[in-house]
Amino acid sequence: MTSASSTTHQPVQQRAPGTPVLPDTPFRFIGYFVAQFRWWYAAMLAAETLNATCGIMIPYALSRVIKGVTSAQEQSLALIDALHVPLMIFFAFSIGEVLFGRLAGGIQIRLGPRQRQNVTRHVYHYLQHHSHRYLSNNFAGALAHRISETSMGVTQTLWSLITEFWPIFIVFSVSIALLYGAHPSLAAFVFIWAVLFIGISYALARRAQPYAFKASSARSETTGQVVDSVTNLASARLFARLGHERALLDETLKRELKAVRTSNGYSERVRWFQFSAAAVLKIGTLYYALQLWGSGEIGVAEFVMAVSLSLLIINEARNLSRRFLEFFEFIGNVANGVHTIVRSHELIDQPGASPATIRDGRIEFRQVDFGYGGERRVFDSLSLTIPAGQRVGLVGFSGSGKSTFVSTLLRLYDLDGGQILIDGVDIRTMTQDALHSQLGLIPQDPTLFHRSLRENIRYGRLEASDAEVEDAARKAHAHDFILQLREGYAGMVGERGVKLSGGQRQRIAIARVILKDAPILILDEATSSLDSITERAIQETLDEVMKGKTVLVVAHRLSTIAHLDRILVFDDGRIVEDGSHAELLALRGAYWRLWSKQSDGFLPESIDGEPKAPLEAVPAGSATPAASAGAPKPVETGEEAERKPRIDPDVSFA
Numbered sequence: 001m002t003s004a005s006s007t008t009h010q011p012v013q014q015r016a017p018g019t020p021v022l023p024d025t026p027f028r029f030i031g032y033f034v035a036q037f038r039w040w041y042a043a044m045l046a047a048e049t050l051n052a053t054c055g056i057m058i059p060y061a062l063s064r065v066i067k068g069v070t071s072a073q074e075q076s077l078a079l080i081d082a083l084h085v086p087l088m089i090f091f092a093f094s095i096g097e098v099l100f101g102r103l104a105g106g107i108q109i110r111l112g113p114r115q116r117q118n119v120t121r122h123v124y125h126y127l128q129h130h131s132h133r134y135l136s137n138n139f140a141g142a143l144a145h146r147i148s149e150t151s152m153g154v155t156q157t158l159w160s161l162i163t164e165f166w167p168i169f170i171v172f173s174v175s176i177a178l179l180y181g182a183h184p185s186l187a188a189f190v191f192i193w194a195v196l197f198i199g200i201s202y203a204l205a206r207r208a209q210p211y212a213f214k215a216s217s218a219r220s221e222t223t224g225q226v227v228d229s230v231t232n233l234a235s236a237r238l239f240a241r242l243g244h245e246r247a248l249l250d251e252t253l254k255r256e257l258k259a260v261r262t263s264n265g266y267s268e269r270v271r272w273f274q275f276s277a278a279a280v281l282k283i284g285t286l287y288y289a290l291q292l293w294g295s296g297e298i299g300v301a302e303f304v305m306a307v308s309l310s311l312l313i314i315n316e317a318r319n320l321s322r323r324f325l326e327f328f329e330f331i332g333n334v335a336n337g338v339h340t341i342v343r344s345h346e347l348i349d350q351p352g353a354s355p356a357t358i359r360d361g362r363i364e365f366r367q368v369d370f371g372y373g374g375e376r377r378v379f380d381s382l383s384l385t386i387p388a389g390q391r392v393g394l395v396g397f398s399g400s401g402k403s404t405f406v407s408t409l410l411r412l413y414d415l416d417g418g419q420i421l422i423d424g425v426d427i428r429t430m431t432q433d434a435l436h437s438q439l440g441l442i443p444q445d446p447t448l449f450h451r452s453l454r455e456n457i458r459y460g461r462l463e464a465s466d467a468e469v470e471d472a473a474r475k476a477h478a479h480d481f482i483l484q485l486r487e488g489y490a491g492m493v494g495e496r497g498v499k500l501s502g503g504q505r506q507r508i509a510i511a512r513v514i515l516k517d518a519p520i521l522i523l524d525e526a527t528s529s530l531d532s533i534t535e536r537a538i539q540e541t542l543d544e545v546m547k548g549k550t551v552l553v554v555a556h557r558l559s560t561i562a563h564l565d566r567i568l569v570f571d572d573g574r575i576v577e578d579g580s581h582a583e584l585l586a587l588r589g590a591y592w593r594l595w596s597k598q599s600d601g602f603l604p605e606s607i608d609g610e611p612k613a614p615l616e617a618v619p620a621g622s623a624t625p626a627a628s629a630g631a632p633k634p635v636e637t638g639e640e641a642e643r644k645p646r647i648d649p650d651v652s653f654a
Ligand SMILES: Nc1ncnc2c1ncn2[C@@H]1O[C@H](COP(=O)(O)OP(=O)(O)OP(=O)(O)O)[C@@H](O)[C@H]1O
Pocket: 136, 372, 378, 396, 397, 398, 399, 400, 401, 402, 403, 404, 405
């Protein structure tokens, strides 16, 4: 599940400016939203109070009617007249119960959905400002689920309080008051019963909570497993593991059954308590009232009222334990959401951050220290200047820090030390919006929105016309394949863009950035999913697009960056070589060695496993012949044998 523990509560220390000031504890969180509709809630509470009072006053009205009937000498029409007032009271309470009940219901159906949307809107806004690190640590699906659970939880908790617990409280208090009027000892009996009943119901619900929790986790575990199995159904089929998957599911179902049985068993015990308690109240009131009537302490009217009140109380307080249990669950859902989402925003705009736009695009790393939080630092005092308009290629082994370089420039992470400046301005003093609107990034594995292709491309500049969108698509060599799709530009791309091939997705991402036309352009393996011919074609467009911009190109295929103004060779977070293609070749160092492997446009990716193995098997700075000997031996083609002498195994990479 979420890596950040959702049960521990950490007070919010900083939040992004402009985001809602959501409280970080569940009850205050709910209070925050109640305050926004306070009059509606007050009206609903009043309606519920009147509704419950009317309901519980009906036995009282009934007792007045009975009193009138029993005091009359004989049956007559005149009696009906004499009963006029008690009957009016009876009608008024009956009608009041209906009207106030429906009024409360009417407010509830209007207020509920609005409040849910309101919570969703606020929580989503808050979530949007969480850092890249936070989003990589939490599953998108789990977060989306938390948002909906939290918004449901807020309304459910409130309904539970207003429409269930509050009426119970009213019913108990009014009944006890009425009974007190009849005979104090009747009131004392019901009062003691109520205290015991509520106390025991609460205690039982508390004890049932862990069982209910285990049952519900077991259910979600099953759901999770089914989702995982369905997602990987194609793999299961191709590995002929359909039976295996069913067996795994059976195991999970068995565990679920056990947990659910335990929980249901406990609930059944609770039900035993509730029914017995109800019986005690019914029989007790009847018996005791009868005694009091027998000794002449109360009349028939009070007797009938006492018995019908006890029935009403039982009706109202039925399932109190279950309601407590549900209440714990609702408030638990809110607590989960609050603790997961309402946390400090890790990376925020400084007060007074400048929204100024970038004009030239000069990039400077000044003694940058950065690590992802583990022991290992990626950058240690890295310094580098890239003049405005320079086109720079970034190369190096996998894991050498190229993407990290890009991520820190994008301010997806804050630095541990040093500064990154663009046009002499520290990126931390810019608003993130200002920074990001000036940087165009084409990532290695771009994900698209499940929206039409047109919308996906237009994301680069929302006000672009259809013609401009198509023009960008043409430049990215996406226009033709889009037209071949059944619905063309209106076609949907599937979740994260799964209905497109990797290369097609990349071309959409390129079109989108062409449309954005930012002064700094970053390509992180932007063309890695394209075949060589498409890549070469796009390269020409990209060269066109790069004109007048500062450009960073991360590439494993050196042929795509050889023509750039400058090449930086990364190794273990350091820049070990810096210069033009020709200069670096003349150095006969790391770049030269990489180039020798890939030269003549002979892309090593096209030889099965050949390039990666020797490249990665040589740990930076420790490439001894012995170490190389341990590496998988490449298949020797004729060509290979011919090129071999150009590679000097003794030259280490650092
Ligand atoms: N999100 C992350 N959390 C923790 N460590 C990370 C994270 N991303 C990268 N690293 C680590 O930082 C180091 C540099 O990784 P980086 O992604 O910058 O390499 P790279 O040069 O882009 O590699 P590649 O060529 O494979 O894309 C690696 O050791 C990597 O394991």
